[in-house]
Amino acid sequence: MSDTDLLVRSFEEQRPRLRAVAQRMLGSGAEADDAVQDTWLRLSRADVDAIDNLPGWLTTTVGRVCLDRLRSASSRHEEATDEAGDGPAGEAVGGRDPEQEALLAESVGQALEVVLTTLGPTERLVFVLHDMFAVSFEEIAPVVDRTTPAVRQIASRARRRVQTRSADPVADPVRQRRVVEAFLTASREGRFDDLVTLLDPYVVLRADAAAVRMGGTAESRGSSVVADFFNGRAQAAVPAFVDGLPGAVVVVDGRTRLALSFTVTDRIIGIEVVADPEQLRQLDLVVG
Template sequence: MHDDDWLAERFEENRPRMHAVAYRMLGSATEADDAVQEAWFRLSRTDTGDVRNLGGWLTTVVSRVALDMLRSRTSRREDPFDDAERDTATADDAAPDPEGEVVLADSVGPALLVVLDSLAPAERLAFVLHDLFAMPFDEIAAILERTPAATRQLASRARRRVQGARSSSADPARQRLVVDAFLAASRNGQFHDLLALLDPDVVLRADEVAIENARAGRAQGAPELARLLRGADAVAGVFSGRAAHAETVLLDGVPAAAYAPGGRPKALFRFTFDGDRIVAIDMVGDPESIDAVELTLLRP
């Protein structure tokens, strides 16, 4: 078989794993496709004669591509590391964590993606590759250009945040009331009521499809939607006087909102709560991401 055909065949064999890694890194099926395509371009331009484990090599490449894509977003910055932290980890982080060392791939869903999106890029990569795909820390460290000890600390920090989010004793009934109130205030243009429901440092994130859809339907003088907005004033400005056709839903069992004309969801709004306040909103317009969730309409 021709070398190019052999490489293409091996690439297709590894495509599902690469897409899974990229999706959990990027939270978007469309961006994951782009990352996998870039991995193919890099493979086609590389002499792989000395590569012993092509699957591992491809996982590393797509991880680096996804990391670059995350870092290119202006939405977040990584926490600074001083020289000592780059080379050492605390005793707690360096020690085996019986719960944290468990591979969590079977339990990953859209709800976890919301939590992952709050992590810095390096934390997200370390957690995804180690906890979800069981990649050794020394291999992840090479991707991040950090020591294995510092990489272990990144994963441990991310793990604590993920476990904390999962162990939250949030009340779905109260969350539904918050979503109902948010949609009502949005429809009626009640700006100050929206501010009361939003955390002062609330974050609004939107995928590319949601941005394009919002741009197409934006009324004259309405604020422009960006990939990321911070602050209650900015977020309330986007929603005030809108959401006329959005309804409260259960999204993977959590109260959320959906724009679903004719009963078919065109956009989803995931909320992250802190008590009775909204601390993050994720607008999802990507059709593949929407099709991947379990959606239940909540009738009044």
């Protein structure tokens, strides 16, 4: 099999996930197909040997294609949505199975589809990539030309708008909070099987460098691996909202040492652990 054939096969394996991202970004199946095709054209012209993570590169590229299309459409219709939605910069990729990604996107429903159209292009991209596909803020930042803290704030703002206006149960913060609380309880009590049940099979756990130095792991994938890491832990964790996401914090001697944010759809698809003191100060933490 030639190198071109291998590249085509690799791309086709990612196509359902890429189309799911584009569908949520653009709101049109036809436009999503066009965006995916544009992504293929960019890949065919790229130096493939220099791409370390093909799924991540494709996610980033299809996101940029969709963002360009949204901004172009906004400019043509003289709409101010982007400026109103993005906010100033100072104000402010995943490895799931393609078929699972497509099913996840469909499960979110038409109600959320309508809500997404009310977000500015950058807000929509950040929300879709992070909250629906568990792409890290660090990976999203260069796509939207923002700093990581600014992307966090954009995501938080978009999340509040979606949760306020959407009637879809997948976006229900109360249900998401129950899932996280059940996860923390199972973690504390060492109930491995329950942890696996609450986690998506393709869940991604990420931790910053400070958390790694405290005994964490930079990145882990898969429900069994992540469940094993949390099994018997979370003894000092208390429920909280982290930048609007259901999560938990670990407070020692009155000082927040760790913050965990969870991305929840039907199950937990992403967990981010932050321990860097400067990053913790920039988070919007609501305990209780």
